[in-house]
Amino acid sequence: MRTIVTATGFQITNYGALALAAWQGRQAEVDRLVRATTSEAVSRGEGVGLTVSDWASAVLCNGLGRYEDARAAAERVVSDPPAPGVAVHWGPAEMVEAAVRSGDGESASRALERLVRTTQANPTDWALGTEARSRALLSQGRDAESLYREAIERLGRTLCRADLGRAHLVYGEWLRRERRRIDAREQLRTAHDLFVAAGMEAFAERAARELRATGETARKRSAESSGDDLTPREAQIARLASEGLTNPEIGSRLFVSPRTVEYHLHKVFAKTGVTSRGALATFLYGGGRKLESK
Structure with a gap:
């Protein structure tokens, strides 16, 4: 980027x-970057720069659990006229989460309406998964659970690990509030592992806080972990x-097919040298694995 700026004289x-x-x-x-971006955007009359700055602030604050600040930043995004770029399209998703967590259901509903205009115009798994996650936040009971599962299923078919992690996170948070602590832990562990793997420290800590609220401590990666360690999904x-769960039972719990479970187990056996399910417990909990399982 510096080379381009030097060659063209264009910032x-x-x-x-x-x-x-x-x-x-x-x-x-x-x-620091918001200050720099805002200054540059104002000097060039580039409104999209302000939109991106507000979207980034909303993402940051949602990760940190500062929902009122996230709502204020996202409100500026959704209030702006349409502009080029991803931020203006996904700003409403940040607004839904921040507004729901701030107790502002009316603003969340308006943001969802705006989000749907984007997702329905381009109905990919990423778009529809994000929409389902947002709808779930505004729903109750069985409707909410069905939407959370839809979000995880759709986002699980994409490469968008951050959004998949967020779907597991909000589902886990919902389950905990429904007093389903065991179910919540499974979702929150998955979210935490995805965030740690992606370097998303604020969201990882948010998932860890939720896990602690269920009575469990999030595992930490060992400094000695090697590339041969199991992935979070494995x-x-x-x-x-x-x-003792069967492949169909595991698939049902994680919203994946039994064949996908079999594929991951094959990789687990290859990495660990374990040759049977019965030996997995000894390996996982008996010190054979460098990363603690729980």
Whole structure:
């Protein structure tokens, strides 16, 4: 980017760095980049820069659990006229979550309406999964649970690990509030593992707080972990298999097919050298694995 700026004399705003810092929960860096982006955007009359800054602030604050601040930032995004870029389209999703958590159901509903205009115009699994997650936040009972599961199923078919993690997180939060602590732990563990793997520290800590509220402590990665360690999904499936669940039962719990479970178990066996389900418990809980399973 510096080479381009030097060669052309045209200043390029580093929106990517701002988005990355927001997803990773780096407050000081986001503050610095927002100031720089806002200054550059104002000097060039580039309104999209302000929109991106507000969207990044909303993502950051939702991760940190500062929902009133997230709502205020997202409100500015959804109040702006349509502008190019992803931020203006996904700003409503941040608004739904922040407004619901702030007790502002009316604003959340308006944001959902705006989000639907985007998702229905481009009905990919990513778009519809994000819509389902947002609808779930505004729903109750069986309707909410069905939507959370739809969100996880759709986002699980994409490469959008951050959004998948957030779907598991809000589902786990909902389950905990429904007093279904055991079910909540499974979702929150998955969310935490996805966030840690992605370097999303603020969201990971939010998931860890929720886990602690269920009476469980989130596992920590060992500094000695190698590339041969199990992935979060492999560890999750290995743990369930070690508890005696069948492939169809694991698939039903994780919203994946039995064939997908079999694929991951094959990789678990190859990585660990374990040759049977019965030996998995010894490996996972007996010190054979470098990363603790729970």
